[in-house]
Amino acid sequence: MERKWWKEGVVYQVYPRSFNDSNGDGIGDLRGITQKLDYLKDLGVDILWLSPVYESPNDDNGYDISNYRAIMEEFGTMEDWENMLGEIHKREMRLVMDLVVNHSSDEHAWFQESRKSKDNPYRDYYIWRDGKNGAEPNNWVSFFSGSAWDYDEATGQYYLHLFTDKQPDLNWENEQVRQEVYDMMNFWMDKGIDGFRMDVINLISKTPGLPDAEVTNKDNKYQWGGEHFVNGPRFMEFMNEMNEQALKHYDVMTVGETPMVKPEDGAAFTDEESGVLSMVFQFDHMEIDGDPGSQEGKWSVKPWKLSKMKEIMTNWQTSLNGKGWNSLYLENHDQPRSVSRFGDAEEYHQESAKMLATFYQLMQGTPYIYQGQEIGMTNVQFDSIEDYRDVEIHNWYNEQVTEKGKDKQEIMHSIFVKGRDNARTPMQWSDENYAGFSDAEPWIKVNPNYTSINVKQQQEDEESILNYYKELIKVRKSHDVLIYGSYQLLDPEDEQIYAYTRELDGEKALIVANFTNEAIDYSVSESFPVEQAERLIGNYPSEQEEGGTLQLKPYEARVYRVQ
Numbered sequence: 001m002e003r004k005w006w007k008e009g010v011v012y013q014v015y016p017r018s019f020n021d022s023n024g025d026g027i028g029d030l031r032g033i034t035q036k037l038d039y040l041k042d043l044g045v046d047i048l049w050l051s052p053v054y055e056s057p058n059d060d061n062g063y064d065i066s067n068y069r070a071i072m073e074e075f076g077t078m079e080d081w082e083n084m085l086g087e088i089h090k091r092e093m094r095l096v097m098d099l100v101v102n103h104s105s106d107e108h109a110w111f112q113e114s115r116k117s118k119d120n121p122y123r124d125y126y127i128w129r130d131g132k133n134g135a136e137p138n139n140w141v142s143f144f145s146g147s148a149w150d151y152d153e154a155t156g157q158y159y160l161h162l163f164t165d166k167q168p169d170l171n172w173e174n175e176q177v178r179q180e181v182y183d184m185m186n187f188w189m190d191k192g193i194d195g196f197r198m199d200v201i202n203l204i205s206k207t208p209g210l211p212d213a214e215v216t217n218k219d220n221k222y223q224w225g226g227e228h229f230v231n232g233p234r235f236m237e238f239m240n241e242m243n244e245q246a247l248k249h250y251d252v253m254t255v256g257e258t259p260m261v262k263p264e265d266g267a268a269f270t271d272e273e274s275g276v277l278s279m280v281f282q283f284d285h286m287e288i289d290g291d292p293g294s295q296e297g298k299w300s301v302k303p304w305k306l307s308k309m310k311e312i313m314t315n316w317q318t319s320l321n322g323k324g325w326n327s328l329y330l331e332n333h334d335q336p337r338s339v340s341r342f343g344d345a346e347e348y349h350q351e352s353a354k355m356l357a358t359f360y361q362l363m364q365g366t367p368y369i370y371q372g373q374e375i376g377m378t379n380v381q382f383d384s385i386e387d388y389r390d391v392e393i394h395n396w397y398n399e400q401v402t403e404k405g406k407d408k409q410e411i412m413h414s415i416f417v418k419g420r421d422n423a424r425t426p427m428q429w430s431d432e433n434y435a436g437f438s439d440a441e442p443w444i445k446v447n448p449n450y451t452s453i454n455v456k457q458q459q460e461d462e463e464s465i466l467n468y469y470k471e472l473i474k475v476r477k478s479h480d481v482l483i484y485g486s487y488q489l490l491d492p493e494d495e496q497i498y499a500y501t502r503e504l505d506g507e508k509a510l511i512v513a514n515f516t517n518e519a520i521d522y523s524v525s526e527s528f529p530v531e532q533a534e535r536l537i538g539n540y541p542s543e544q545e546e547g548g549t550l551q552l553k554p555y556e557a558r559v560y561r562v563q
């Protein structure tokens, strides 16, 4: 397996709107990020993944781009961006930018032209079709509720948008579109960036003819059409072309955000010899507490089982070992906070946040930390739907409560548990006004618990989640077995303890995590001689053990190593 900087590094995702506001307008910005680079360097992260900062009307907070080569005014100028990149490189860190090319904003000049007339030179930059029987060209549902098509009066046709109606899908069948994308990628790589995170990149190739989806929910007017656009017929062809025309000429990392991807796809996409991406984000563990196939889709809420988490993570670990490379994450700007979702944000906030960090970061793959996760930021509950900002939340609320008359409390509960704004409240830097994020009322309310959960307080507390993250990152970096070692699951059926080993050239590590609020005696299998082991890190003070039995406290995690 080849050694790579992006296998050894730890990535930190910055959601710029909510990270740090330098000019008192309540909106995070590039200079605000530059002000915090020493904080990130001290945390020990190596690579910054920056969510989109390009010009955008912010219908989907920057994932709707109206100019791929300009910086969003609210975030600053190209000079601010170049200064930030210089400061990142000066600290021997790297920058990965977000590439959103399945769709653009409807305010992009290309779409403004395309919608003017059927024979406009830009018409085929997007996907236009005549209606069928007085309705949309097919029955696909949008990821963000409603039809995936919008009717455009001017030319009497519909255009496809898998996301909002302000995010028209680009037509990747059109070679000119692909060339525009590769040229834009080279523009940014020539500026010195170190890679791309590729937004829903496996949706860019659609089945010719755009056929109707199978009716899987007869109560729904529109149907999930994934069979016709997930890992579509020309996906690998387009990605190979992208590598030929752009990526392979630079020392860059790529991470594909690939909804619905399965381990065998992930192995093919990231294969060291024949692959097209350094790694992918898979979603199997992000769907463990819901039923994506149900009528509520992502909004469904159901209990999850540790044995299922083990099955998912182990499948990905073993399928990619020796072939490709995993990304490791529990949070991002689309997901609720992991300590609320998988830990215990009430009684065992600190212990469970540290346990979760240990469990996910020491598998084989590149660990990603989402802003605020390193201090255990939690979900938020705004009583009024007016306090929410996310278009996905508002579309869901409007469809369910306003249009379908569903129970408001029930829908608000699904938003509390699964809403993306859980991850988008301002970064909590201190207990000062607006959590030290801004001097002005932020674009979205601060989580009221910022007075007790913030960077400043945790920098001063040796036992804080923040200081544990720093130590954990150091431990991972100091042991190749934790980076390159193979992964073996122990006790698949145990619903309380997640234990796995890592192995490399005769060196072994054991990672044990108690996912419950109970004290548990865990006997380590003989395959790992824990009595002779060195303890590398743990979220409680170390205890003298009786033989191979570990007396684990609530949410206790430990890491051992034997040569």
Ligand code: TEU
Residues within 6 Å of the ligand: 060, 063, 064, 100, 143, 163, 199, 200, 257, 259, 298, 333, 334, 335, 392, 420
């Ligand atoms: O997300 C793609 C995606 O699958 C999301 O719909 C996500 O799974 C869902 O919101 C979870 O609730 C990417 C970006 O990460 C997201 O922020 C954008 O809204 C979306 O693409 C469209 O660009």
Ligand code: CA
Residues within 6 Å of the ligand: 021, 022, 023, 024, 025, 026, 027, 028, 029, 074
């Ligand atoms: Ca600002």
